Amino acid sequence: MVLLEAKCLEKIYTTRFGGNQVRALSNVSFSVEQGEYVAIMGESGSGKTTLLNILAALDKPTAGEVLLDSRSLSTVKEREISAFRRDNLGFVFQDFNLLDTFNLKDNIFLPLVLAGKSYKEMSRRLQPIAKKLGISELLEKYPYEVSGGQKQRAAVARALITNPKLVLADEPTGALDSRSTDDLLRIFHEVNQDGQTILMVTHSVKAASHAGRVLFIKDGEVFHQIYRGNNSNEQLYQKISDTLTLLATGGDRHE
Amino acid sequence: MNKGFFPKLAAGNIRRNGKAYIPYLISCIMTVALFYIMVSLSMNPGLADMVGDNTLKSMMSLGSVIIAVFAFIFLFYTNSFLVKRRRKEFGVFHVLGMEKRHLSKVMAWESLYVALIGLTGGLLVGIALDKVMFLVISNIIGAEISLGFFLSGTAVGITLLFFASVFFLIFLNCVRQIRTSNPIEMIRAGSAGEKEPKTKWLLAVLGLCSLGAGYYIALTVKSPLTSIFLFFLAVLLVIIGTYLLFTAGSIALLKLLRKNKRYYYKTRHFTSVSGMIYRMKQNAVGLANICVLSTAVLIMVSSTTSLMLGMEDTIRVRYPNDFVIYADEQSEARSEESFAQIRALQKEKHLHVTKETQYPYLSFGAFLNGDTFEPPQYASLGSIDRVQTLMFVSLEDYNRIMGTDKTLNEGEILLYSSRQPFQHPTLNVLGREYTVKETLEGFIGNGLLAAVAADSQCVVVRDQAEIDLLYGLQKKALGDSASERQYYYGFDTDAGEEEQRVFYREALDLYAQNKYQGTMESKADSRSAFIGLYGGFFFIGVFLGALFIMATVLIIYFKQISEGYDDKQRFEIMQKVGMSRQEVKSSIRSQVLTVFFLPLIVAGIHVTVALPLICRLLALMNLTNTGLYIACTGVCFLVFTVMYVLIYLLTARTYYRIVSR
Numbered sequence: 001m002v003l004l005e006a007k008c009l010e011k012i013y014t015t016r017f018g019g020n021q022v023r024a025l026s027n028v029s030f031s032v033e034q035g036e037y038v039a040i041m042g043e044s045g046s047g048k049t050t051l052l053n054i055l056a057a058l059d060k061p062t063a064g065e066v067l068l069d070s071r072s073l074s075t076v077k078e079r080e081i082s083a084f085r086r087d088n089l090g091f092v093f094q095d096f097n098l099l100d101t102f103n104l105k106d107n108i109f110l111p112l113v114l115a116g117k118s119y120k121e122m123s124r125r126l127q128p129i130a131k132k133l134g135i136s137e138l139l140e141k142y143p144y145e146v147s148g149g150q151k152q153r154a155a156v157a158r159a160l161i162t163n164p165k166l167v168l169a170d171e172p173t174g175a176l177d178s179r180s181t182d183d184l185l186r187i188f189h190e191v192n193q194d195g196q197t198i199l200m201v202t203h204s205v206k207a208a209s210h211a212g213r214v215l216f217i218k219d220g221e222v223f224h225q226i227y228r229g230n231n232s233n234e235q236l237y238q239k240i241s242d243t244l245t246l247l248a249t250g251g252d253r254h255e
Numbered sequence: 256m257n258k259g260f261f262p263k264l265a266a267g268n269i270r271r272n273g274k275a276y277i278p279y280l281i282s283c284i285m286t287v288a289l290f291y292i293m294v295s296l297s298m299n300p301g302l303a304d305m306v307g308d309n310t311l312k313s314m315m316s317l318g319s320v321i322i323a324v325f326a327f328i329f330l331f332y333t334n335s336f337l338v339k340r341r342r343k344e345f346g347v348f349h350v351l352g353m354e355k356r357h358l359s360k361v362m363a364w365e366s367l368y369v370a371l372i373g374l375t376g377g378l379l380v381g382i383a384l385d386k387v388m389f390l391v392i393s394n395i396i397g398a399e400i401s402l403g404f405f406l407s408g409t410a411v412g413i414t415l416l417f418f419a420s421v422f423f424l425i426f427l428n429c430v431r432q433i434r435t436s437n438p439i440e441m442i443r444a445g446s447a448g449e450k451e452p453k454t455k456w457l458l459a460v461l462g463l464c465s466l467g468a469g470y471y472i473a474l475t476v477k478s479p480l481t482s483i484f485l486f487f488l489a490v491l492l493v494i495i496g497t498y499l500l501f502t503a504g505s506i507a508l509l510k511l512l513r514k515n516k517r518y519y520y521k522t523r524h525f526t527s528v529s530g531m532i533y534r535m536k537q538n539a540v541g542l543a544n545i546c547v548l549s550t551a552v553l554i555m556v557s558s559t560t561s562l563m564l565g566m567e568d569t570i571r572v573r574y575p576n577d578f579v580i581y582a583d584e585q586s587e588a589r590s591e592e593s594f595a596q597i598r599a600l601q602k603e604k605h606l607h608v609t610k611e612t613q614y615p616y617l618s619f620g621a622f623l624n625g626d627t628f629e630p631p632q633y634a635s636l637g638s639i640d641r642v643q644t645l646m647f648v649s650l651e652d653y654n655r656i657m658g659t660d661k662t663l664n665e666g667e668i669l670l671y672s673s674r675q676p677f678q679h680p681t682l683n684v685l686g687r688e689y690t691v692k693e694t695l696e697g698f699i700g701n702g703l704l705a706a707v708a709a710d711s712q713c714v715v716v717r718d719q720a721e722i723d724l725l726y727g728l729q730k731k732a733l734g735d736s737a738s739e740r741q742y743y744y745g746f747d748t749d750a751g752e753e754e755q756r757v758f759y760r761e762a763l764d765l766y767a768q769n770k771y772q773g774t775m776e777s778k779a780d781s782r783s784a785f786i787g788l789y790g791g792f793f794f795i796g797v798f799l800g801a802l803f804i805m806a807t808v809l810i811i812y813f814k815q816i817s818e819g820y821d822d823k824q825r826f827e828i829m830q831k832v833g834m835s836r837q838e839v840k841s842s843i844r845s846q847v848l849t850v851f852f853l854p855l856i857v858a859g860i861h862v863t864v865a866l867p868l869i870c871r872l873l874a875l876m877n878l879t880n881t882g883l884y885i886a887c888t889g890v891c892f893l894v895f896t897v898m899y900v901l902i903y904l905l906t907a908r909t910y911y912r913i914v915s916r
């Protein structure tokens with residue numbers, strides 16, 4: 001079943017005085033199946049973040065549309081957009097975006113509190129997630145008291161606790177050391193195994209090599225994609241590296 | 256490193272940290288200005304011309320001390336946040352090879368610049384404000400007031416000395432903070448965010464007790480004479496209580512709220528409660544300052560306004576007739592003679608007399624013990640709050656003057672109490688026991704009695720013989736210090752004020768020539784003195800009120816603005832996590848509203864509790880019209896609230912612009 005579908009997305013930024021037009025996305029189409037783990041790769045300035053913002057309903061495309069569960073994002077009313085995001089999407093950011101004024105538990109509860117859930121319900125949901133992410137002991141701590149990896153795990157817990165249809169991750173390993181990166185990627189893998197659909201934007205080959213499918217974006221277009229098939233992480237890593245080399249040296253489109 | 260390096264770096268630092276430094280500098284300038292004005296006002300030579308100048312002077316000095324304490328706490332506190340914010344910057348300097356003593360040197364230069372700017376700016380603003388306010392307010396009052404603009408060298412000196420030491424202490428504190436931290440901690444500090452404040456239960460409870468004690472004193476104090484001392488004690492306790500409750504109490508309360516899971520995990524409360532914990536940590540002292548200042552403004556302005564408005568009432572009590580002579584002669588014949596001389600003068604000068612009042616009376620001080628008045632020599636010191644003035648007139652005189660026909664049996668009296676009611680059915684004095692037949696609503700006017708701060712009991716006895724008896728007993732008990740019989744002669748006239756004044760001078764001369772003993776008062780002559788005095792009070796009230804409001808406005812404004820920059824980031828994160836713009840806005844609004852209006856509400860409570868105490872103090876100045884004071888307080892509170900709301904709206908607009916940009 002197709003969960004997310006991007007159709008001919010185009011995004012043009014106009015500078016403030018209407019002078020220059022910058023084409024961030026020119027023609028992006030792809031779809032994500034239920035339960036898939038997709039990585040989107042591309043160099044800086046290739047339009048990755050713009051794409052993610054559009055998928056997250058934070059930004060609107062100039063042309064084309066995004067369907068989530070066959071509902072077009074453009075039909076969601078402005079007033080409902082926050083609630084829609086809260087109920088359907090989970091976010092993991094490069095810089096965690098945890099609030100200093102809450103301990104980890106309350107940070108994780110934030111979307112549920114906004115949705116008006118009872119405390120009992122929230123605790124019930126938190127237990128298994130915290131256990132899986134290995135942060136059960138840290139829940140009473142404040143963000144400034146824990147390490148970056150622990151912060152990111154708390155952020156993942158916050159993204160998962162609403163049982164979203166889709167988790168969107170923006171460079172989730174960008175601010176982590178290699179050990180924390182490994183931990184986080186293992187967690188993403190496990191979560192995906194449990195049936196959670198994940199879409200991750202990254203330029204880390206290592207992060208991408210854990211995904212089930214890797215999309216490459218260049219100059220605002222989907223340039224290439226690699227399916228994992230039966231490849232191991234290492235084999236996929238190699239393939240991604242090769243593709244990136246090819247992209248960098250300006251090779252022609254193939255396959 | 257060459258010579259100019261540190262000064263230049265320090266100047267650059269201040270410029271680069273402008274966002275944080277400008278509010279701090281403005282706070283410094285305003286605090287210095289406020290302090291200077293208070294000190295210079297307490298040294299204003301015009302004060303000496305005001306009646307009760309000693310009380311006024313000591314009150315102003317107390318005011319200066321309170322402002323000094325404010326200034327110290329406030330500047331220290333504001334600065335500590337500034338330094339905390341800049342720890343990361345210090346860490347980077349450190350890593351780049353500056354030693355701690357170099358950092359201290361930079362801090363020394365920065366402190367010097369701040370001190371220079373704060374002191375010169377503050378003094379200039381202070382002097383300018385002083386001048387402007389004198390002009391504006393004397394224009395508004397329109398009357399000649401005994402205070403004038405005054406540039407005091409001593410005040411400048413005191414201000415310079417005090418703030419130089421405050422800035423020096425602040426500098427030492429900065430150095431301490433730099434010394435005790437290591438560079439890695441400092442580099443991290445910037446991103447670590449604000450630590451959650453600890454709950455200080457002891458301080459919270461202490462604050463509650465202190466506030467409770469202050470309130471208790473304010474509500475229960477009975478006698479006006481003791482209430483001047485108790486007033487200061489209550490003020491001190493309430494200030495301490497307010498500070499402790501705002502700092503420790505608020506956080507304790509918020510944490511209790513957070514423990515209540517049912518309450519806390521609600522969309523509306525979740526972000527507000529946790530946000531408030533941090534907001535209170537940063538703002539508690541500022542808010543307590545605002546609260547205490549607002550209370551001071553409200554009480555000062557409303558009491559001085561009601562004094563001004565109630566002046567005619569007061570004058571009527573103090574001067575029952577247009578002219579009053581209190582003769583203090585040995586014999587009745589001689590006082591009659593003096594009154595006859597005055598009557599002759601009236602005829603000679605063609606002063607038209609509309610009404611005359613004349614009666615003899617006996618008056619002396621005594622200590623109240625139960626239902627017994629004891630002569631002074633039996634009373635111990637420290638029983639000053641029990642001292643009362645007794646005044647005796649005969650029934651015949653009372654009925655004649657008041658136009659009543661009351662009757663009394665042997666041993667019965669009629670009683671009128673000027674301030675505190677007499678609560679016993681019998682009254683004992685000098686071994687005589689009387690039954691109180693009736694308490695009276697009004698009494699024959701007597702200005703000398705009204706001028707005394709002590710309570711007075713006016714007693715109507717059966718006949719003149721009874722008074723003579725009491726006079727004898729009193730003479731025996733007190734010996735040389737006993738009071739003489741007095742004779743009151745008052746008359747009203749429809750002559751103009753100037754004519755009355757001329758007559759007053761002539762009557763005074765006549766009295767002096769014949770060496771009559773007694774006091775002569777003219778309402779017309781005294782009125783101008785009253786206007787000068789009360790105008791002076793009113794002026795000080797309005798002056799300091801306006802000043803405090805200005806300080807309050809600036810403190811609030813810059814606090815909110817500098818907070819806006821911190822909140823911006825949180826605002827963004829919350830939106831990313833799925834809070835709608837509307838939700839974020841309402842959450843922030845509720846927090847800002849609380850921060851803004853909490854001090855005002857607490858100030859309102861303080862003022863309400865202070866009502867009985869202030870009324871008693873005003874009664875000392877013969878303003879017994881409680882309704883007038885309550886009305887004045889109400890109006891002042893309303894005007895203050897309106898101004899406050901305007902400040903809020905202005906601040907909120909700027910704040911949202913920063914946050915949502």
